[in-house]
Amino acid sequence: MWGGLFFGFFLLAEQKKETRPSGRDPTYKLVSRSVSLFSTDQVESHPWRIAFWSLAGYLCCSAVWADESVLTLAAKGNAVVGAQLSESERCQECHGQDGISHDGKIPNHAGQHAAYLVKQLLAFRSGERRHDIMNRMAEELSDQDIADIAAYFAGQSRMRSEAGLVTPFAVALFSQGDQARGIQPCGKCHGEQGQGKIEQGVVYPRIGGQRRVYLRGQLAGWKLADRTNSPQAVMNDTARQLSDDEIDALADYIAGL
Ligand code: HEC
Ligand code: HEC
Helix, strand or coil, X not given: CHHHHHHHHHHHHHHHHHHHHHCCCHHHHXXXXXXXXXXXXXXXXXXXXXXHHHHHHHHHHHHHHCCHHXXXXXXXXXXXXXXXXXXXXXXXXXXXXXCCCCCCCCCCCCXXXXXXXXXXXXHHHHCCCCCHHHHHHHHCCCHHHHHHHHHHHHCCCCCCCCCCCCCHHHHHHHHHCEHHHXXXXXXXXXXXXXXXXXXXXXXXCCCCCCCHHHHHHHHHHHHCCCCCCCHHHXXXXXXXXXXXXXXXXXXXXXXXX
């Protein structure tokens, strides 16, 4: 919300910057008069214009982050159908019947947020997220298949992996971040136990209890921009700041949550 308002003021400031020099141009004046409703000239005397641009900024920001279509689709899932489909489509061969994967490189799905699984399957199907096997696996799935399979895995009791390894600097990064490098705490978005959440239409995945090798792979992927589908590149910005040792230590810690 505050980010949106701030962005609104930012838009406002940018508009003012742009309008000032061109204000002398007669063509501009004509245009500007005809769109005076949205003009930011004399904004000081029109507080409602501030409100307009702030609202525009808020709506714009939340529209970029929130993905209501994913939530709507996830709500249509049928877990009973998903149980059968995930077997016939061979998902269980790798991700496990109980949502606990058969290999460290393959993510667990047990207790993952359905909307997150839906979002990723849509991204694999469209090619927005690249992975040879998963792009092929998602190719033939309909929207309803995706919702059903996601509902099946989401309904299982939460994922647990190998025992974690707790290093003080990983714990500090997770719960406090590092202000000097602009790293926000992982727990702020993913929850104190890495349980994830859905807030204002944005899906933050469960990462606690996820496979350590997979976690390490994804953090490296965000860092190298092999994976780029997080809202406004938030995970690329975060991971770029992390050293390889920090990525290892975070993956070890989060796997055990
Ligand atoms: C041969 C093994 C294999 C099969 C079969 C398979 N997957 Fe995957 N899946 C993977 C691997 C490996 C990844 C990790 C991709 C990466 O590293 O980006 C993955 C990733 C995923 C993700 C992303 C999870 C996350 O936490 O971001 C979803 C969702 C998923 N698979 C669903 C499915 C579904 C649904 C099916 C069946 C239609 C399926 N998978 C079949 C191996 C498999
Ligand atoms: C500002 C919010 C935010 C912060 C801070 C944040 N994340 Fe994320 N993270 C996200 C979102 C949103 C996604 C989902 C991206 C998508 O939709 O594909 C994500 C995805 C991930 C994934 C991929 C999970 C999967 O199953 O593939 C991992 C791993 C991850 N984050 C780890 C971290 C770690 C470690 C930190 C701290 C160093 C962190 N995140 C900080 C918002 C955040």
